[in-house]
Amino acid sequence: MTSLITLRKSVALSFVALYLLIGVPLWYKLTTIYRASLPIEYIQDLYNNKFKEIHLTIPVFVKSDTYRFPDIHDAVQIQVNHLLRSKRQYVDWSLEIFPYNETIIDQATARGDDYHIVDLVLDEFVGYNLPYDSKTTIVYFDDTSVASNDLPFFIAQTLVEHTFELEWNHWSLKPDQNEPEQLANSDIAVNYNPNIHLSMSLLNGDGSPVAWEIDNTLKNIFTPFREMISPLVNFTVDAQIAYYNDLNLYQLNNVSNPTWHDLSHVIDLSELSTTNYFVEQNAINLVIVFPGKETNLDGLQFVNTNEENQWGSFIVPQWGVLIVNKSPLEDNALVTENYLNPIMLKFVKDLLRLLGVLDTKDKELSSPYIVIDSVKRIRIIDNLNKAVETLWSLIKLTHQFQQMAIPQEVLEDITNALDMRLELIDLLNNPHVGSNMDWNKALLMSNEIVKSCEKAFFHGEMLQQNFFPQEHKLAVYLPLLGPLSVVIFSGVKALFNEKKSESEEDITSKDEKKGLEEDIAEELKETKELGAIDDKDSISTPASTD
Incomplete structure (x- = not known):
């Protein structure tokens, strides 16, 4: 009887263990939504310091056919740096001034490419001109400007305030500003799209x-x-x-x-x-x-x-x-x-x-190639800013809805965007890379970064905010799990109650048997006292006197 109770107990405990150790975890696993692990801390750091890794450099070659200025590029570089540091910059950027390198320029021209060039021309006056059909800045100078050593400052001023006017105005902040001004009148320009x-x-x-x-x-x-x-x-x-x-x-x-x-x-x-x-x-x-x-x-x-x-x-x-x-x-x-x-x-x-290229109604496009080149760089930075904003919005959305699914495709798109961002920053920070084709490549990369970030944010499951809260999960599965749990645990409880009842019956039987033995022993004692021998039922009589 005891072995049967033990077997039934083992079977009941096996059902409970199977239910708790395998059934419940399996149900929770199958009903839990997938949330890919996003680089939250990295994106938050990017959001707080969007351009900390960027030092955008624009190479400029100085050419002089009349006079040989062996150190003119160094002198112009000092003046350019001084002008750029005179204002607080929203984006860290600079001009890298190089002496004219005919080999590099000829190779670029052969492949249909070009760089920014400053062409120094001796004339009777000091001035500048931005040709309509090239990225060349012509700076006119006279002997007096050379003798007074004013030429480097004039070249630097021409480059910063005229050739690269858009970057200078767009990325320079006023003392009470924290964000740059819009590239163009936002009331007129359409939203940028490639x-x-x-x-x-x-x-x-x-x-x-x-x-x-x-x-x-x-x-x-x-x-x-x-x-x-x-x-x-x-x-x-x-x-x-x-x-x-x-x-x-x-x-x-x-x-x-x-x-x-x-x-x-x-x-x-x-x-x-x-x-x-x-x-x-x-x-x-x-x-x-x-x-x-x-x-x-x-x-x-x-x-x-x-x-x-x-x-x-x-x-x-x-x-x-x-x-x-x-x-x-x-x-x-x-x-x-x-x-x-x-x-x-x-x-x-x-x-x-x-398109946002011109910002005033009456302003003429003096040099479209220079202006469009500047707009490319501004769009690149704006795209990087837009991409980080999109990623941060995605992170906030996932924090707000803890039960929202985060598919693996979302993580892949984010990873692709962040990797491409690092590659783009290396390109922007390289002072030896800055031809027209390089800026075109950088713009295409920035467009792809924005596309990947928006693809992640507007993913089907993210866009529809498909999530399954815990209370809904319980409401759906409780009609199944409730009866199953009641049957299993009530059966185990009944089993233990049945064993306890059988134990009480055994104790009662032992007590009754012990009482019976005590009664028999008492009767035997009484019998002996009456003179019974060898437990035989006999009565002795007195002897006759005859």
Whole structure:
């Protein structure tokens, strides 16, 4: 009986052990969400000191054909460093001044590349010039500036305050500033993206067929601009013609010198934005509007024209450019290349403002190659800043939702972005690397870093915030685990209670047996006292006297 109880006890304890040691951990493991281990401390350190590892260097070669200045580069370097230290910098950057190296320049030219060059030209006055078609800064000097040793300071001032004006203004902080000023007017410029769609539309207020020589205009004017700015922005272009749509501009005929704010109360450009479908996130529009004859027989009176142009131009903030023509088109009209060329030239200038390259309306692009090169560097730093901000937002999100899943793909994207960031910083900090192709490579890398960070942040499971709180987990599995737990533990309890009852019965049996033996012994004693011998039941009688 005892061995049977022991066996039943062993089986019951085995069920409990299986349930607690294997079942519960296995259930918890299978129902626990996967959270990849992110480099939280490293990202937090980057967020607190975003540019501590960066010392952006821009190589500049000094060339002099008239006089030989063996130490001019060292003298200019001292003056450049002094000017850069005169203001607190948001990003640690500097110019590395080198003597002109013909071998390096020729090799770069052979592969279609170039560097920043200072060309010293002896003249009767002191001044500078930034050519339109190169990254060369021409500095004019006279003998007096050489004799007074003013030439190094003038070269340094020209480089810092003019050639690299964008970096100087953007990264220099005022005493009460902690963040740099925007690269351009944020109310006008679209959000930067390396891929932008350009949509061109011709709107005719009438239904008469219209043709336009947009192909030739794009080929002659926009294509060279597109090639020049391609390292910064890649454009995809579409063109269309729409009829019976003049945006109801005739309602502004009583307004003199209207602005975009006046037009915004009359027209709705959202219809034009929804007619095209493209994969790029950002788009810029060029809309050329011709009024209809029925509503504008005498033309749009508010459009100010001159002998050269019969149209007016309006920049629509963060949207594009609206070209409003004064007069309607004739039937079966052809909008010629000569008519479209001035419009396209105006659009290209406005496009630079929409892209954030120009920051003022009337400012001319004196040297587009130098300006675009500077914009690349500023975009690189802005991309690094944006990437760290995105990663820190991701970390805060995972802290806020402790039960949110963190897939392995998220960790891989973050690791890829951080590794590429270190590679990019090595490139930026190298004073011997800084050609046009190098900055293009650095810009592409910074774009990839931002893409990887945003891919991690907008991962499907992260974006949907798929998580399974503990209370929900218990609510789902309690109907299964509850009865199972009750059966197992109640069975074990019953087993132990059954053993205890059997033990009490054994004790009772022993007590009864002992009492019975005591009774028998008492009876035997009484029998002996009565004269019973050998435990036989006999009674002795007295002998007869006969």
